[in-house]
Amino acid sequence: MDYIQTAIDILQDTEVGRALEAVRDFYDSVQPDFDSFTEETGVKCQAGCGECCAHFIPDVTASEALIIAVAILFGKRKSELQERLKGVVLSRIACPFYDFWSDHHCMIYNERPLVCRMFNSCLSEGKNGEMEFRDCRFNGNASHFDISSLSSSFKPMNDYGEMLENLEGNSAETELLPAAVEREMDRVGNILACLFSDPAALTPVKTEA
Ligand code: SF4
Ligand code: SF4
Numbered sequence: 001m002d003y004i005q006t007a008i009d010i011l012q013d014t015e016v017g018r019a020l021e022a023v024r025d026f027y028d029s030v031q032p033d034f035d036s037f038t039e040e041t042g043v044k045c046q047a048g049c050g051e052c053c054a055h056f057i058p059d060v061t062a063s064e065a066l067i068i069a070v071a072i073l074f075g076k077r078k079s080e081l082q083e084r085l086k087g088v089v090l091s092r093i094a095c096p097f098y099d100f101w102s103d104h105h106c107m108i109y110n111e112r113p114l115v116c117r118m119f120n121s122c123l124s125e126g127k128n129g130e131m132e133f134r135d136c137r138f139n140g141n142a143s144h145f146d147i148s149s150l151s152s153s154f155k156p157m158n159d160y161g162e163m164l165e166n167l168e169g170n171s172a173e174t175e176l177l178p179a180a181v182e183r184e185m186d187r188v189g190n191i192l193a194c195l196f197s198d199p200a201a202l203t204p205v206k207t208e209a
Pocket of ligand 2: 112
């Protein structure tokens with residue numbers, strides 16, 4: 001069982017547990033669209049490139065921050081990731097989880113925010129409502145494909161953004177990732193302290209036969 005599912009089980013029947021499950025299910029449901037887009041268009045990042053993460057800190061919704069907070073609290077690299085968050089220097093504009101040596105250069109790849117999933121893997125809506133693809137400016141191999149020839153009908157980024165905003169516990173409000181994740185870590189930590197302040201709560205209750 002993965003650590004996100006473990007956290008959902010522990011936090012079940014709480015608002016945080018429901019919000020966590022909702023965002024986990026949302027990512028699971030939309031990721032195949034981005035994978036299909038990459039497969040069908042052949043759009044690829046250059047090997048070894050991570051320039052987007054080295055020059056960007058995402059704004060995230062509450063539930064996006066929540067799943068990252070849980071990944072930190074329940075995952076295996078807790079102290080390293082917490083150090084990264086605390087050491088973030090906003091003037092350097094690098095995501096705290098950018099790491100050249102991690103898979104895909106991201107230390108929280110499985111829980112990365114929606115914008116990171118969509119970047120270079122999704123269509124946009126132009127000024128007149130037409131679908132377009134905005135190639136990443138760091139990608140030297142400019143992508144060429146005919147949108148009208150795609151066999152699947154891909155949704156534009158805005159649609160996925162609205163779906164994210166409609167999740168439980170979310171709003172259109174976003175916040176810079178480091179502050180949002182630290183706040184959610186505090187929130188989850190407080191709930192865990194309440195749930196397990198009584199040691200008896202960890203022991204199955206025995207009933208009389
Ligand atoms: S999206 Fe652009 S900057 Fe980011 S890894 Fe791909 S090519 Fe590089
Ligand atoms: S969360 Fe991961 S994918 Fe997104 S900007 Fe940070 S390092 Fe890059």
